[in-house]
Amino acid sequence: MLVDASNALLTWYDAHKRDLPWRAVAEEIADPYRVWLSEIMLQQTMVAAVRPxxxxxxxxxxxxxxxxxxxxxxxxxxxxxxxxxxxxxxxIACARAIVAQHGGRFPNSEAELLQLPGVGRYTAAAIAAIAFGRRAVVVDGNVERVVSRLFAVKEALPGAKNRIYDRTDAITPAHRSGDFAQAMMDLGATICVPKTPACGICPLHSFCAARAEGDPARYPIKAKKAERPTRIGHAYWLERGGEVLLVRRPAKGLLGNMLAFPSTEWTEAVPAGAAPARAPWEQAGSIDYVFTHFALTLHLHCAMTDDDGGDGIWWPVDMLEEAGLPTVFAKLIARGRAWRSDQRLGLRQDI
Known part of the structure; x- marks a missing residue:
């Protein structure tokens, strides 16, 4: 059964594999750099978002x-x-380690790949299998879903991860393991999807225990998630002569080393912190944003100034999209521009 399932999947993949910019074409050898780069980008991120x-x-x-x-x-x-x-x-750290420690060449074994910054078990296995043709067990979210259904794994995630890994190991072939890994990913992304799997056209439908039970969508079984705590923060739009003050966040920590509007800490209590300058601050609304481990409500305060506003970078308001702000701060741009538009119309709403 296991060999037959692997062969059926590879046959399907040869006819239906997705056209992705990081994949080798025809008889080309996969470029380890492109494989690695794509795998890092694809972590918890959809293919459509990663392409550009x-x-x-x-x-x-x-x-x-x-x-x-x-x-x-x-x-x-x-x-x-x-x-x-x-x-x-x-x-960046990984690229520099590859150049400094490996002469610019990616190591080709999982053990060596695991020593690189930001490379975990999944990424090491994916690079070893796809870029170097080594037999490796590659398990991402799509593979978890396919395998949990194929074997009707009753244990809930995340506790079932080791069982799913072992089941994936059992069906991973010695040859074409890179193609097999990509086939599993494609199957999970296009047919064995979370809510309405297209079992009728699935190459593994005759092997699937969850389909035999009649309710494949119940797999994978997931433990109930804890509620995210909510945090509060304040950000500041300080404008001078058509430019707004940006600061670079600390290198370590959330959104490290990125340009952003000055802000307080994000805390579950009322955040402490001073504005970047003495100015007639006005409220300009707020945005809600969800991080992996918490939800954030970020309030925006705006003011005009003639002072330099302390340390930071003065960035043209009309070019803020080019500053590379993280999304949570980029969402404030429209509110800041709406506030400055009101200033021109004389619609001040002082706190």
């Missing part, structure tokens, strides 16, 4: 040596909007 970023990065930095030599601020700016910014910092 992958194109941007491979245009700006075509090789791992180019990326290793890049200015970190420029890399963070190019990453802006893709989220999970620790990935970008690890990307």
């Amino acid at each position: 970023y992958f194109h941007r990065f491979t245009t700006l930095w075509p090789t791992v040596e180019d990326l290793a030599a890049a200015d970190e601020a420029e890399v963070m700016k190019a990453w802006a909007g893709l989220g999970y910014y620790a990935r970008a910092r690890n990307l």
Whole structure:
């Protein structure tokens, strides 16, 4: 059954694989740099969102040596909007480690790949299998869903991860393991989807225990998630002569080393912190944003000034989209511009 299932999936993949910019074409050998870059970008991110970023990065930095030599601020700016910014910092650290420790060549074993910054079990296995043709067990969210249904795994995630890994290991072939891994991902992304799996056209339908039970959509079983705490913060739009003050966030921590509006800490209580300058601050609304581990309500305060506003970078208001602000701060731009428009119309609403 296991060999038959693997063969059926590979046959389907040969006819139906997705056309993705990071995949090798026809008989080409996969480029480890492109495989690695795409796998880092695709972590918890949809393919459609990754495509333009992958194109941007491979245009700006075509090789791992180019990326290793890049200015970190420029890399963070190019990453802006893709989220999970620790990935970008690890990307730079990993590229530099590959150049410094491996002469610019990716190691080809899982054990060596696991020693690189930002490379975990899944990413190491994906690079080893796809870029180097090694047999490796590749398990991402799509594979978890396919395998949990194929074997009707009753244990809930995340506790079931080891069981699902073992089941994936059992069906991973010795040859074409890279194609097999990509086939599993494609199957989960296009047919064995979360809510309405298209079992009628699935190449594994005759092997699937969940389909035999009659309710494949109940898998994978997931433990109830804890509610996200809500945090509060205040951000400041300080404008002078058509420019607004931006600051670079600390290198370590959330959104590290990225340009942003000055802000208080984000806390569950009323946040403490001073505005970046003494000015007649006015409220300009708020935005809600959800991070992985908490939800944030961020209030915007705006003011005009003739002073320099302290340390920071004065950025033209009309060019803020080019600053590479992380999404949570980019969402404030429209509110800041609406406030300045009201100023011109004399519609001040002082606090």
